[in-house]
Amino acid sequence: MNIWEFFVWIFWVYVLIACIWIFITVVIDIFRDPSLNGWGKALWLIFLVFLPFLAAFIYLIARGRGMTERRIAESKQAQEQANAYIREVAGTSPTSEIESAKKLLDSGAITQAEFDALKAKALA
Known part of the structure; x- marks a missing residue:
């Protein structure tokens, strides 16, 4: 061969x-x-x-x-x-994710738009 x-x-x-x-x-x-x-x-x-x-x-x-x-x-x-x-x-539940995102928003680490995006992602 x-x-x-x-x-x-x-x-x-x-x-x-x-x-x-x-x-x-x-x-x-x-x-x-x-x-x-x-x-x-x-x-x-x-x-x-x-x-x-x-x-x-x-x-x-x-x-x-x-x-x-x-x-x-x-x-x-x-x-x-x-x-x-x-x-x-x-x-982690969606509620805890939203809660941690809210803490970041309150501390000024993220903007309202970023918070809304994180919230939408957690609820999806």
Whole structure:
């Protein structure tokens, strides 16, 4: 085996892994999509089994925006849950954050605009 055959082999392994990754991502999205009913999910899966490349490309073109929106919503929800957990563990509540910001405002360390921004952030 010469060096060029090795590079071709590495390329095809990369292509294989990329295809598997795309198929797994599409299958996961099919099952997580609440707008698809059971028949729609079954049809997409049958399409993926019999014509995998065509089905994956059609799914990515037709439903790619929805995949992105669902992924962003899941990320936001996970971030909010992590922030809530951190606040709970740290023992700071929005009330205590506003109280400490008020003390800074009263001492003159921050302006009214900065206080309002901190208050809005604590209440969010």
